[in-house]
Amino acid sequence: MLPPAPRLPEARTLIEMDRYFVLHAPRQTGKTTILDTLASHLTAEGDAVALTVSCERAKAAGDDYGAAESLLLDSLREAADLSGWPKKLLPPASWPQVTPGSRFGAALREWCRRCPRRVVLFLDEIDALQGNSLVSILSQLRDGHNKRPRGYPFPASLVLCGLRDLRDYKVASGGVADRFNAASPFNIIAESLRLGDFTADQIAELYDQHTQATGQEFTKDAVDRVFELTQGQPWLVNSLAHEITVKMRVTGTITAEPVEDAKERLIRARATHLDSLAARLHEPRVKRVMEPIVAGGSYTDRHNSDDLSYARDLGLITLKPPPRVANPIYREVILRVLGDLTEQNIHADPHSFVLPDGRFDLPRLLEEFVVFWREHGEVLIQQEGYHEAACQIILMAFLHRLVNGGGYLDREYAAGTKRLDVLIRWPHSGPDGERLMQREAMELKVWRPGAEDPEPEGLVQLDRYLDRLTLTSGVLVIFDRRPEAPPWKERGDFDRATTPSGRQVTVLRV
Incomplete structure (x- = not known):
């Protein structure tokens, strides 16, 4: 894999500035890998403790924000227990007993009050939270964020990581989509970072790791064809190489021809990533976008920008x-x-x-x-x-x-x-x-x-x-x-x- 940090250098700068921001990108682009690596580096440097917590488990709670808080706090404790940190850095043994709808914010406050280091929290898969649960968690984060200037113990920096861009979280957290709305901690559009796809040079760097490990080379034509077919989408880049080297068992130098065959095999197999993408096609807001593209038509609805x-x-x-x-x-x-x-x-x-x-x-x-x-x-x-x-x-x-x-x-x-x-x-x-x-x-x-x-x-x-x-x-x-x-x-x-x-x-x- 590619070194994660160079793909998103702005994140480190914003964390050092104690900022709250959004990191978003399509699925299977390396967001979680980058967060985990960044968390390890920050913690190892000794000034902060940085933890990645997945919100995926809380998806089952739906609108039940009390259940969502419990599931999210369970995930937080599990991630901290697996971190290998000394006891003094870990969250408290029990969470504060407060009213549901305040429990997540109170738990973060208590952890930050006890911890001798700055706490940096990465909430991964934030899209898993739905309806009232998402509103509740984001509102608690906004409330804690706004109290920090008065000495309120709360995470020094926080990253919401998911599919969606800034405006969706601003609306859900009680603000409006207007970038000048000061009521939300997610109010500066520059603080919504999008993780980009690989460049052609990065694909070459990635495939060169395979060459260094095995001696098997990818020709420039092969790399160029992979970039042309994938436009650098990380999951596709890796999957084509895996198809060629592991499933097709191509021996010798890899040229553009097996890349073409691998593409066909990947599409025919309808791997999970491609299948989940295809399943979106009949969602009304996706259809409103894709139909004019396939038909070559134009967009005439001014409200289509959200779609x-x-x-x-x-x-x-x-x-x-x-x-x-x-x-x-x-x-x-x-x-x-x-x-x-x-x-x-x-x-x-x-x-x-x-x-x-x-x-x-x-x-x-x-x-x-x-x-x-x-x-x-x-x-x-x-x-x-x-x-x-x-x-x-x-x-x-x-x-x-x-x-x-x-x-x-x-x-x-x-x-x-x-x-x-x-x-x-x-x-x-x-x-x-x-x-x-x-x-x-x-x-x-x-x-x-x-x-x-x-x-x-x-x-x-x-x-x-x-x-x-x-x-x-x-x-x-x-x-x-x-x-x-x-x-x-x-x-x-x-x-x-x-x-x-x-x-x-x-x-x-x-």
Whole structure:
């Protein structure tokens, strides 16, 4: 693993300033590891005792704040007992007997009164606290924080660690989202730290530890491909390497090719991290964010900023606009999960689309999709929860079912683009046995009610995409969602068109 402290240097500075602040990041990014390491270093230096306490156990209490306090204090005592500290640094043998709703704050006060050192407390998994329990704990922390200037014994520094950003805790602790609200200890937006993903250099540093231990090297192409696929998401970075070295048992130097295979295996296995991420897709506030991204639409609801913040805190989308899915692996997982219903209705044999020379028969796939669309499209659109993105999801599911057996699908989509770009990569052998890669590019557009024919715009956009891929031809698929569209049984016209730069394009209207 990477040294935790350099990933979050600001935390140490804020603790030395006796500040209360929030550390947030998506799951599986290394928050707990960093807190544990920081706690060990602070305690070893002799000026403070620093303890990481998980709030996970208190989740079962729900709104019962008295039960939540008991569970949280049990976790605190257990963590302290496991610390190996001398008795004089430990919390008292029994907690003060006070009214429920005050017990957690009173316990911290009593510990800080007795302890000869500054107490630094890290509350990990703070998101586990819910409803009244969260309000109660945060209100007690705010009350103790505000009394400290008058000599009140309370933790010198405190960190709330979880998924969510600052404003959620400020509201729950009795304040408002306004950054200038002085009623909350979490009132300065600069004190909400987000743990970032790995950089490409950090991935190389991490993988070099494997090389030092085993002698097995990762090529620069392999590291670059891992960064491209994961955008540095720590769990994905580690999981790809584990898949390659332990499960696939690749020997010798690791190149970009096994990275590609490991990505497919990871997605197919739907590991816990990916599965829990996918389970969020049908939450209303996640759906309100993800549907325009998949459909290429725009955000028109001014109240959607809270939903966007929530999706960013989950790690689903990029931090900076325009909103995009956070990395290519998540992009793949999202479309596969959303397209699962469609896949159950596809009975074509993927092997039948392989030509005698080993290449992939894309024209035939498009013809088969027309047949499938005429038969199932109307019903599948009505059943698809992401109604605005239904066409894109259905075609993606069809492609995935027939391409992913022997090839790869790369998909690009983002809110505001009005399109979804697809690259099919199909490995095959040339006449002399050399390894070749067939590449076919497609762009998906939707003709919506009241809009103009999207073909001219689609040809310009596809032209740029083909130029970036250095390809001379491509496919433009236009889904007609207008009430005046032809009957379903008559859809599926093929035509030829030329892009502004002279590239030949097959246009399919369905």
